[in-house]
Amino acid sequence: xxxxxxxxxxxxxxxxxxxxxxxxxxxxxxxxxxxxxxxxxxxxxxxxxxxxxxxxxxxxxxxxxxxxxxxxxxxxxxxxxxxxxxxxxxxxxxxxxxxxxxxxxxxxxxxxxxxxxxxxxxxxxxxxxxxxxxxxxxxxxxxxxxxxxxxxxxxxxxxxxxxxxxxxxxxxxxxxxxxxxxxxxxxxxxxxxxxxxxxxxxxxxxxxxxxxxxxxxxxxxxxxxxxxxxxxxxxxxxxxxxxxxxxxxxxxxxxxxxxxxxxxxxxxxxxxxxxxxxxxxxxxxxxxxxxxxxxxxxxxxxxxxxxxxxxxxxxxxxxxxxxxxxxxxxxxxxxxxxxxxxxxxxxxxxxxxxxxxxxxxxxxxxxxxxxxxxxxxxxxxxxxxxxxxxxxxxxxxxxxxxxxxxxxxxxxxxxxxxxxxxxxxxxxxxxxxxxxxxxxxxxxxxxxxxxxxxxxxxxxxxxxxxxxxxxxxxxxxxxxxxxxxxx
Numbered sequence: 001x002x003x004x005x006x007x008x009x010x011x012x013x014x015x016x017x018x019x020x021x022x023x024x025x026x027x028x029x030x031x032x033x034x035x036x037x038x039x040x041x042x043x044x045x046x047x048x049x050x051x052x053x054x055x056x057x058x059x060x061x062x063x064x065x066x067x068x069x070x071x072x073x074x075x076x077x078x079x080x081x082x083x084x085x086x087x088x089x090x091x092x093x094x095x096x097x098x099x100x101x102x103x104x105x106x107x108x109x110x111x112x113x114x115x116x117x118x119x120x121x122x123x124x125x126x127x128x129x130x131x132x133x134x135x136x137x138x139x140x141x142x143x144x145x146x147x148x149x150x151x152x153x154x155x156x157x158x159x160x161x162x163x164x165x166x167x168x169x170x171x172x173x174x175x176x177x178x179x180x181x182x183x184x185x186x187x188x189x190x191x192x193x194x195x196x197x198x199x200x201x202x203x204x205x206x207x208x209x210x211x212x213x214x215x216x217x218x219x220x221x222x223x224x225x226x227x228x229x230x231x232x233x234x235x236x237x238x239x240x241x242x243x244x245x246x247x248x249x250x251x252x253x254x255x256x257x258x259x260x261x262x263x264x265x266x267x268x269x270x271x272x273x274x275x276x277x278x279x280x281x282x283x284x285x286x287x288x289x290x291x292x293x294x295x296x297x298x299x300x301x302x303x304x305x306x307x308x309x310x311x312x313x314x315x316x317x318x319x320x321x322x323x324x325x326x327x328x329x330x331x332x333x334x335x336x337x338x339x340x341x342x343x344x345x346x347x348x349x350x351x352x353x354x355x356x357x358x359x360x361x362x363x364x365x366x367x368x369x370x371x372x373x374x375x376x377x378x379x380x381x382x383x384x385x386x387x388x389x390x391x392x393x394x395x396x397x398x399x400x401x402x403x404x405x406x407x408x409x410x411x412x413x414x415x416x417x418x419x420x421x422x423x424x425x426x427x428x429x430x431x432x433x434x435x436x437x438x439x440x441x442x443x444x445x446x447x448x449x450x451x452x453x454x455x456x457x458x459x460x461x462x463x464x465x466x467x468x469x470x471x472x473x474x475x476x477x478x479x480x481x482x483x484x485x486x487x
Contacts (some may be wrong), residue, residue, distance in 0.1 A: 003405070004328065006038055006376040008047040011338040011385030013098055014070050018109040020116060022326075026389070027120035028383055033391050035125065037398045039379075040405075040427065046117050047213055047266075049338065049381065050110060051142035052076070053135030059144055059203045059372065061180040063108035070141040071102040073341050073385050075149055077139035079161030091340060094144075098386055107166040107207060114208040115192030118211060130210035132266065133203070135196070137166035137218040139285050141339055150175065159225050168193060168219045169248035180206075181259070193252040197259030204263050214460070217270035219252060219288075220298075221281030224270040229280035232439070238435045245282035246429060253293045256399055266330075269298020270402055272312070274319035275442035278428045279435045286425045289325040289478035297324055297399045299332035300359045305344040310358060321364055331359055331374035333401070335383040335393050343384050345393050353400040365412060373408045377401065417445070 013025045014249055030046075033040065038044050045179045055067040064301060072078070074091030082093045114131045121129030138149070138160055147155055147166060153173050157165030172195055174188035181198030182190075199213055217224020222245075230245045277283040289297070300317035304310045321329045333356060334344040341367035349355060363371040379397075383389050424441070 003041045003375065005043045005376040005378065006034070006041040006331075007035060007047050007330075007376065009047040009049060009379060009381040010383050011049040011381060011387070012105060012113075013071065013338060013385075014383050014389055015071065015113065016099065016103065016113075016387065017107060018103050020112060023113050023116040023457070027117050027395055028124060029389055030188055031121050031124035033389065033394045034379075034382070034398070037124045037401060038127065040402070041127065041377075044121055044125050044129045045130065045132060045211075046101075046121065047132040047134060047378070048117075049078075049141065050105075050132050052138070052140065052144055052147075053133075053215075054142060054144040055107075055110075055145050055359065056133070056135060056143075056199050056203045057179075059107065059199055059206075060178055061183075061202060061206065063111060066104050066106050067110075068142050069105050069353070070339065071098055072096060072142070073098050073339065075140050076143045076161075077164075079139050079148075079164040086361070087366055098477070108326070111207040119210075131208070132211045132213050133207075133209045134213045134215050135200075135218060136215035137168075137224075137235075138216055139164050147386070152180060157222050157224075159223055165216075165222075166192070166218070167222050168252040191251065191255050193255030194259055199255035200256075200263065201260040203262075209263075211266060212260075213266045213268065215268045219256075219267065220270050220285075220422045221249065221250075221277055221283045224272075227272075227276070227280060229277075229282075231282045231435075232280040237433075237435050237439075239435060242282045242429060242433065242435065243442055246284045246287075249281075249283055250287055250291070253288055253291055255292050265293065265295040267295055267298050267461040269301070269320055271301045271303045271316065272445070273442040274322070275424050275438045276316075277397055278424055279439035282428065284425065285320070286323065286421065293325070295325055295327050296376075297321055299330040299374075299378060300362075302334040302344075304331065304355055305334045305348045309446075309450065310355070311446040311448070313355075314358065316366075317359065318362060319419060319442060321362075321395040328375040329364070330376040330378055331362075332380060333359075333376040335379050335395070335397060336381045338381050338383050338385055338387070341385045343390075343393065345397055351396060352449045353397075354405075356397070356400045357404050357407075360401070361407075361409060363409040371404070371409045371411055379463070431444060 008030060015022055043420060049070055051069045073096035075093040076095045078093055082090045085093050088094055117131050118129045151172055152163055154166045154170035155163040156167035156170055159165040170192045172186050172190045173193060175186035179199060180202035186195060222230040231238045231241050274285050298320050301313050304313035336343045345351060363373045366372055424438045427438050454479060
């Protein structure tokens, strides 16, 4: 399929001062180094990791006001004790400034940067360029008094320690301060979806953003990284709460879209799969996809670079694209990490392209049985933890991306996974429920994929179908580098 979009994700760290000249210099470097890939795309996007989304929550409509931004290496809001670190020096124990005297960003300077990105991007690439803003529910990227001091009631998830993650269906307590969307303050019991949606509408419009990215499973349940969740405690399922939680999840999407109806939404999704999300958190992915909410489905999880669980990455992605809210779906690759002092292409992957070729060999079959491949490619991120943009990474990664696209599946393979997308939803929300079978099914397939990879020097090529019943196809095409299990 045609490559409709390439997204370059980037933090504010490369912009070591807030002048327009520096912004133009950094943007020229960014677009030029990725140009060999960008020329194949119809459109270019830049996804800005300004902070953690608290810049949206705190926005009061004043462009001269400064905002807290992600200028740290390490966790900005430590929420859990780190073992064997008595002096509290580990990156998970405390944050470190990435440079001495980092610049102060105001909302006005950010608006200027968004304008410069679009101008320089169009000049260098000759393509239309759009800019996205991120909202993350967790504590990692920037200090957030809104989440952890003023409104800790919205932090219902324990993903990175107690009360560390914002839950999309939380409600806010009363707040007398003025915000862009709430100039008279926040009334008590305001749904978080209402508050975030209205704040997004003002923030995105005022600063010139084109879309919003909901990060780290936000909108898809209470515990986006965990096996346990709102309806599964690790030993049993609270089947009497499934319908209640389902309605809470859907209410977030409805309320958000009532307040922010026009801006496109892109999603990170959870690190898990459709069946896992259904059985742990009652996430009604089918209803979200069919709800007309104007969102892109989640890409593959970057977790495989961290935990070598490629079965979970691939099964999770295939289960999320078995059905689609539209006609397109993305692939995402983990090149740099601007927060945790690693660059996966150079260290975690060791410059081996297995996690390019494996996901890029995934396709889905449409109703006519035609193989469909990702229409959008995202790179997390273009800059590293120090705000550098090393040419080595795009120079080495782009040829593998182009090879993976050239060798993409064009027909069904010999082994088909019929993914029970509708059945899993019916088994979770039906009476009597079969949610335990839903929990088991995707974990079994994850184990099967990992077992295949661990026992063979040739990797299974995986494809996915959206025909009624939805199918995924395992096929062997050619040898690729598959990491051996570590002792």
